[in-house]
Amino acid sequence: MEFKAFIEITRPHNCALAGVVGILGSIVAVGHLPDALTTALVFLVVTLGCAGGNTINDYFDYEIDKINRPDRPLPRGAMDRRTALHYSLLLFAVGLVLAYMINVYAFLLALVAYAAMFLYAWKLKPLPFVGNLVVAALTGATPLYGAVSVEHLGLAGYLAVCAFLVNVAREVIKDIEDVEGDLAKGARTLPIVWGKRNAAYLGAAFAVLTVVASFLPITAGVGLGYYAMVPVDLVILYAAYLILRSQDREAAHSSQKLLKVSIFLAVMAFLIAALV
Numbered sequence: 001m002e003f004k005a006f007i008e009i010t011r012p013h014n015c016a017l018a019g020v021v022g023i024l025g026s027i028v029a030v031g032h033l034p035d036a037l038t039t040a041l042v043f044l045v046v047t048l049g050c051a052g053g054n055t056i057n058d059y060f061d062y063e064i065d066k067i068n069r070p071d072r073p074l075p076r077g078a079m080d081r082r083t084a085l086h087y088s089l090l091l092f093a094v095g096l097v098l099a100y101m102i103n104v105y106a107f108l109l110a111l112v113a114y115a116a117m118f119l120y121a122w123k124l125k126p127l128p129f130v131g132n133l134v135v136a137a138l139t140g141a142t143p144l145y146g147a148v149s150v151e152h153l154g155l156a157g158y159l160a161v162c163a164f165l166v167n168v169a170r171e172v173i174k175d176i177e178d179v180e181g182d183l184a185k186g187a188r189t190l191p192i193v194w195g196k197r198n199a200a201y202l203g204a205a206f207a208v209l210t211v212v213a214s215f216l217p218i219t220a221g222v223g224l225g226y227y228a229m230v231p232v233d234l235v236i237l238y239a240a241y242l243i244l245r246s247q248d249r250e251a252a253h254s255s256q257k258l259l260k261v262s263i264f265l266a267v268m269a270f271l272i273a274a275l276v
């Protein structure tokens with residue numbers, strides 16, 4: 001058992017980004033950073049949830065990851081599956097205790113989100129497009145979590161719409177990348193059921209919808225700092241072009257990685273716009 005596997009299996013880069021998005025949701029909801037305790041609790045509840053979700057995901061994806069991602073901790077033997085199951089449940093439990101310290105709505109939303117992540121990994125992922133929508137809804141719920149924690153919505157709804165749309169695009173394109181392993185396990189993902197080209201059209205359409213939605217905050221009078229979103233939109237459009245041009249594994253990998261970069265850059269743009 002490798003100690004670093006306990007960090008690696010949580011995909012800390014996703015968790016940290018998600019935690020920042022939770023805080024960003026609070027900021028754009030009330031127009032300023034909430035008090036230190038609320039900020040810390042929002043960050044921890046989201047990161048612990050994301051960590052538990054990624055861990056339980058690898059627990060149930062063990063057979064598929066032996067083909068698609070043999071370098072991950074479980075297929076390479078750095079952690080056993082039973083430990084991963086108990087570890088994920090511990091992460092969720094700690095997250096729920098902290099969520100209860102925020103307010104009852106934050107506790108309930110965390111309970112629903114954590115249950116959705118477990119259900120996705122256990123049963124929903126193989127369902128064509130349904131699994132993609134669940135993951136995207138969870139990413140959209142992240143800024144809303146920050147808003148619920150400060151009991152105000154503000155511009156967090158716009159952030160949630162953008163998060164949902166860009167992650168639908170990315171999840172569909174990730175499924176195009178993973179067709180080989182998914183086929184071997186009999187997973188009925190969208191590209192397998194509907195064809196890689198049709199799935200590429202759908203993924204690109206959601207990428208374009210993300211660009212359209214990214215201008216919504218401007219209608220609400222967000223400041224000049226928001227124009228940092230323009231290069232983000234260009235990255236998203238290029239990712240859409242890549243997957244339309246070719247649906248092979250390499251093109252899908254480049255396209256979904258570019259969308260991940262756009263998510264990171266967009267979060268920075270929203271932070272600049274919210275704090276400038």
Ligand SMILES: CC(C)=CCC/C(C)=C/CC/C(C)=C/CC/C(C)=C/COC[C@H](O)COP(=O)(O)O
Nearest residue numbers: 011014017018021139142162163166214262263266
């Ligand atoms: C206009 C625009 C792009 C706005 C950005 C909206 C926004 C705030 C997005 C943030 C979404 C979010 C909470 C991201 C957290 C990290 C993340 C990508 C979670 C989804 O992970 C599922 C994915 O399948 C994991 O795969 P991988 O990244 O390859 O490990």
Ligand SMILES: CC(C)=CCC/C(C)=C/CC/C(C)=C/CC/C(C)=C/COP(=O)(O)OP(=O)(O)O
Nearest residue numbers: 018049050053054057110113138139141142145
């Ligand atoms: C709202 C609260 C309290 C928490 C939200 C926590 C977040 C940010 C969830 C975002 C979605 C997420 C990280 C879900 C976890 C499950 C997961 C990793 C889904 C994607 O897994 P696969 O579809 O198997 O793709 P991989 O090939 O990357 O494993």
Ligand SMILES: [Mg+2]
Nearest residue numbers: 057058061065
């Ligand atoms: Mg997985």
